[in-house]
Amino acid sequence: MKIEARLSRGLRDLFPEEMIPRQRMLDVIRGVYESYGFSPLETPAVEYLDVLSGSAGEEAQQSMFRVTNPEEEALGLRFDLTVPLSRVVSQYGQQIDFPFRRYQVSPVWRADKPAPGRFRQFTQFDIDSVGAPSEIADVEIMAAMCDTLDALQVGRYRVRFSSRKILNLLLSYAGIPEDQGVHVFRVLDKLDKIGLPKVKLELTTGYTDESGAPISGLGLSDRQAAQIETFLGITGETRAEALGKVRELFASVEGATAELDEIQTISDHLEALGYGSDRVMLDVSIARGLAYYTGPVFEANLLDAPEFGSVFAGGRYDNLVTRFGGQPIPATGASIGVDRLLAALVHLKRVSQPKTTAQVLVTAMDGSLMSEYLAIAFELRRAGVRTEIHVGRPKKLGKQLQRADRLQIPYVVIMGGDEAARGVVTLKQMEVGREESETVQSHEEWKAARFGQQEVPRTELAATLRRLLGH
Amino acid sequence: MKIEARLSRGLRDLFPEEMIPRQRMLDVIRGVYESYGFSPLETPAVEYLDVLSGSAGEEAQQSMFRVTNPEEEALGLRFDLTVPLSRVVSQYGQQIDFPFRRYQVSPVWRADKPAPGRFRQFTQFDIDSVGAPSEIADVEIMAAMCDTLDALQVGRYRVRFSSRKILNLLLSYAGIPEDQGVHVFRVLDKLDKIGLPKVKLELTTGYTDESGAPISGLGLSDRQAAQIETFLGITGETRAEALGKVRELFASVEGATAELDEIQTISDHLEALGYGSDRVMLDVSIARGLAYYTGPVFEANLLDAPEFGSVFAGGRYDNLVTRFGGQPIPATGASIGVDRLLAALVHLKRVSQPKTTAQVLVTAMDGSLMSEYLAIAFELRRAGVRTEIHVGRPKKLGKQLQRADRLQIPYVVIMGGDEAARGVVTLKQMEVGREESETVQSHEEWKAARFGQQEVPRTELAATLRRLLGH
Numbered sequence: 001m002k003i004e005a006r007l008s009r010g011l012r013d014l015f016p017e018e019m020i021p022r023q024r025m026l027d028v029i030r031g032v033y034e035s036y037g038f039s040p041l042e043t044p045a046v047e048y049l050d051v052l053s054g055s056a057g058e059e060a061q062q063s064m065f066r067v068t069n070p071e072e073e074a075l076g077l078r079f080d081l082t083v084p085l086s087r088v089v090s091q092y093g094q095q096i097d098f099p100f101r102r103y104q105v106s107p108v109w110r111a112d113k114p115a116p117g118r119f120r121q122f123t124q125f126d127i128d129s130v131g132a133p134s135e136i137a138d139v140e141i142m143a144a145m146c147d148t149l150d151a152l153q154v155g156r157y158r159v160r161f162s163s164r165k166i167l168n169l170l171l172s173y174a175g176i177p178e179d180q181g182v183h184v185f186r187v188l189d190k191l192d193k194i195g196l197p198k199v200k201l202e203l204t205t206g207y208t209d210e211s212g213a214p215i216s217g218l219g220l221s222d223r224q225a226a227q228i229e230t231f232l233g234i235t236g237e238t239r240a241e242a243l244g245k246v247r248e249l250f251a252s253v254e255g256a257t258a259e260l261d262e263i264q265t266i267s268d269h270l271e272a273l274g275y276g277s278d279r280v281m282l283d284v285s286i287a288r289g290l291a292y293y294t295g296p297v298f299e300a301n302l303l304d305a306p307e308f309g310s311v312f313a314g315g316r317y318d319n320l321v322t323r324f325g326g327q328p329i330p331a332t333g334a335s336i337g338v339d340r341l342l343a344a345l346v347h348l349k350r351v352s353q354p355k356t357t358a359q360v361l362v363t364a365m366d367g368s369l370m371s372e373y374l375a376i377a378f379e380l381r382r383a384g385v386r387t388e389i390h391v392g393r394p395k396k397l398g399k400q401l402q403r404a405d406r407l408q409i410p411y412v413v414i415m416g417g418d419e420a421a422r423g424v425v426t427l428k429q430m431e432v433g434r435e436e437s438e439t440v441q442s443h444e445e446w447k448a449a450r451f452g453q454q455e456v457p458r459t460e461l462a463a464t465l466r467r468l469l470g471h
Numbered sequence: 472m473k474i475e476a477r478l479s480r481g482l483r484d485l486f487p488e489e490m491i492p493r494q495r496m497l498d499v500i501r502g503v504y505e506s507y508g509f510s511p512l513e514t515p516a517v518e519y520l521d522v523l524s525g526s527a528g529e530e531a532q533q534s535m536f537r538v539t540n541p542e543e544e545a546l547g548l549r550f551d552l553t554v555p556l557s558r559v560v561s562q563y564g565q566q567i568d569f570p571f572r573r574y575q576v577s578p579v580w581r582a583d584k585p586a587p588g589r590f591r592q593f594t595q596f597d598i599d600s601v602g603a604p605s606e607i608a609d610v611e612i613m614a615a616m617c618d619t620l621d622a623l624q625v626g627r628y629r630v631r632f633s634s635r636k637i638l639n640l641l642l643s644y645a646g647i648p649e650d651q652g653v654h655v656f657r658v659l660d661k662l663d664k665i666g667l668p669k670v671k672l673e674l675t676t677g678y679t680d681e682s683g684a685p686i687s688g689l690g691l692s693d694r695q696a697a698q699i700e701t702f703l704g705i706t707g708e709t710r711a712e713a714l715g716k717v718r719e720l721f722a723s724v725e726g727a728t729a730e731l732d733e734i735q736t737i738s739d740h741l742e743a744l745g746y747g748s749d750r751v752m753l754d755v756s757i758a759r760g761l762a763y764y765t766g767p768v769f770e771a772n773l774l775d776a777p778e779f780g781s782v783f784a785g786g787r788y789d790n791l792v793t794r795f796g797g798q799p800i801p802a803t804g805a806s807i808g809v810d811r812l813l814a815a816l817v818h819l820k821r822v823s824q825p826k827t828t829a830q831v832l833v834t835a836m837d838g839s840l841m842s843e844y845l846a847i848a849f850e851l852r853r854a855g856v857r858t859e860i861h862v863g864r865p866k867k868l869g870k871q872l873q874r875a876d877r878l879q880i881p882y883v884v885i886m887g888g889d890e891a892a893r894g895v896v897t898l899k900q901m902e903v904g905r906e907e908s909e910t911v912q913s914h915e916e917w918k919a920a921r922f923g924q925q926e927v928p929r930t931e932l933a934a935t936l937r938r939l940l941g942h
Contacts (some may be wrong), residue, residue: 035857037829358508388508
């Protein structure tokens with residue numbers, strides 16, 4: 001019976017043109033994280049369902065892929081890397097050397113409604129410092145965010161940070177009971193998406209959205225909504241200026257000084273290390289919806305591709321492992337949405353998308369020279385040049401050049417019987433752009449530039465290619 | 472309600488000491504494969520159950536993890552990377568530029584009975600050339616196997632190769648009907664495991680194993696079993712010698728010359744490229760149980776760690792995609808069992824297993840110097856030195872040194888108020904082994920060697936560490 005070759009909805013294959021820049025991106029991120037001494041951890045994709053649930057929001061619960069093994073256990077595919085981390089920290093307890101500074105880059109699965117650019121398997125790249133109460137750990141996460149974005153050459157970006165503690169001061173300031181906080185923060189988190197007027201309505205009386213659906217309000221008073229609006233209006237050219245305005249607004253709130261001193265310390269350290277307000281700004285409107293944050297929160301946006309939203313986000317969560325019944329352990333970290341960041345880099349044309357890793361194609365025209373073609377290919381490989389050899393029956397050169405063209409292989413080596421006898425090969429550059437270059441010195445060189453083709457002694461081929469490829 | 476932090480059976484977490492050498496190993500393999508112009512592909516972990524089944528043996532079927540999405544579709548976790556590859560090739564058809572030379576490194580899942588060293592999620596690293604009928608493609612796979620093992624410095628190894636075609640000649644030679652071939656090959660594949668006497672019994676009358684279970688025989692005659700024994704006895708110092716003996720034995724078999732010429736061509740190419748009989752031997756006893764092989768088959772063993780079995784195996788399979796109803800497409804490839812190979816490398820002490828990526832720990836004793844400690848850490852990171860900074864409250868130096876010791880961080884930077892004032896730091900090497908070194912030139916250097924401790928001007932710290940770390 002014929003089986004149809006197909007994928008379930010929301011799943012996709014990643015071909016070389018997607019994988020090559022992705023792999024490069026992951027290598028760069030890994031390099032930055034390791035420079036901070038973060039170390040790799042890997043956890044299995046499959047976890048017990050009760051381990052995955054609990055901390056998950058209702059939405060995450062419904063969108064889980066369920067798994068069973070032959071023992072018929074209730075399992076699921078992880079939907080993030082934070083739950084497995086907290087499971088690991090609880091499970092191994094004091095066998096772990098704290099602070100545990102780990103990174104993990106792994107796929108996660110969420111069976112959300114498929115939409116353009118939204119897939120049910122995607123990759124997260126997380127760093128976390130677990131068992132690190134000091135604000136130094138938060139400084140490091142934010143600095144690593146900047147270093148990563150710089151290393152990826154994303155262009156202009158902005159890391160915005162605030163603190164759950166500032167939001168708690170806001171609750172005191174506006175006289176909102178603490179247990180209403182999470183609901184308020186969840187509304188504030190929508191600010192970028194729905195705008196201030198709707199946020200105010202949702203904080204107070206509620207409203208009816210475009211589709212006619214009623215959005216219920218939290219029942220705050222107009223005065224409270226106005227106080228929140230004043231707070232959200234705080235901006236500053238520099239972190240110091242913004243922090244000064246927060247201090248002023250919360251002057252009367254008990255305990256505000258100590259809490260804000262912590263923000264000050266973080267800001268001062270960042271400044272001293274060269275992470276100025278142009279890259280890391282204090283933005284008190286950052287709420288981060290998740291209930292588990294307890295301290296600083298941060299997210300990063302690309303200024304030249306704002307439509308991609310936050311490409312990097314995180315914060316401090318000092319109580320996460322308590323759901324496994326353990327003592328609270330202070331932790332702080334951030335997560336990159338790899339697929340989203342890569343999509344943004346592609347959009348910004350910051351990455352190239354070659355269709356193959358090969359830099360050279362050694363063509364095969366003459367079957368009797370096959371061992372020569374192979375020898376050339378292996379010579380090049382050993383010289384560090386990524387080389388494909390034509391692995392079909394020898395056939396027309398044109399077809400082989402077309403392949404090099406389609407796969408964007410920059411160079412092609414051609415050798416017929418005559419050339420073999422003379423100990424030379426023809427080296428062809430597939431994309432020729434410098435026809436009338438002023439740097440041309442000789443007739444030979446002019447021909448190479450004009451037609452992208454030059455004759456090279458076999459013995460000099462590897463060195464020539466290394467030079468051309470900038471090795 | 473408290474949830475117990477635990478993993479389902481056969482699953483495991485990989486901590487930094489396992490992940491760091493693993494990551495290095497994967498980088499090395501990737502480097503070799505890319506030098507051949509193989510390009511990365513990634514497919515989702517979840518496939519339709521009917522896509523996964525079919526080509527899977529019965530054992531693979533029973534050991535599958537079943538998956539469902541919110542749409543209640545029948546899905547499963549892939550158990551190898553060959554089925555997804557054949558699905559991709561069928562699904563995208565002529566959109567793919569053949570030969571499609573891809574590598575994929577990904578986890579696969581098999582819910583086998585857990586045993587020591589055997590896990591239900593493990594990683595495979597596959598290369599395949601799809602759409603490549605030429606024996607050049609097979610030569611490349613075997614050469615890449617050798618290059619990979621060399622690059623990983625596994626010590627002595629042996630790639631053994633044969634061909635399904637030689638086995639088909641054996642069928643003709645011994646007068647065994649073709650449709651019995653797969654069964655015969657499956658018995659021959661057990662040769663390494665159960666030995667020749669039991670193989671002969673299983674080919675003929677069957678036998679009763681140690682546990683008293685009856686092993687049924689294939690019913691071949693004693694003469695046929697003897698012919699197979701003669702065949703299996705073929706050895707040779709060189710591939711040429713072994714091939715000569717095969718030619719002799721099959722002299723009377725129709726079509727043998729042409730089939731054996733193909734092996735000859737492969738062997739000659741390998742020889743010319745420097746892959747001699749010491750590394751790649753012709754071993755006609757290699758059967759590879761899987762039904763889908765159609766041409767050359769190969770596997771690699773580590774001679775210094777034979778107990779790990781084959782760490783690398785593959786072959787040519789020209790009919791795989793036909794189960795999706797397409798035209799046969801010629802393909803050849805090989806797969807590394809990453810976990811098994813890594814376990815062998817650990818056993819052979821060919822890899823180090825540091826507990827962290829950090830090369831230096833910047834300690835923090837004096838809270839008032841925190842911004843100095845941070846500045847040092849960032850200076851080192853920017854100089855390419857992987858640096859951890861103490862991210863707790865400043866505490867006793869002894870505790871911090873103990874951490875460096877436990878995590879095997881080779882160097883520690885120490886700075887108190889006095890040193891800060893003098894613009895110096897103390898650089899301590901955690902493992903001191905060159906007490907009486909003859910290379911010692913000065914008293915300062917002797918002290919450093921004796922106690923692993925030296926005073927370094929702050930401005931020279933990064934350069935000193937880069938030198939010590941061999942950057």
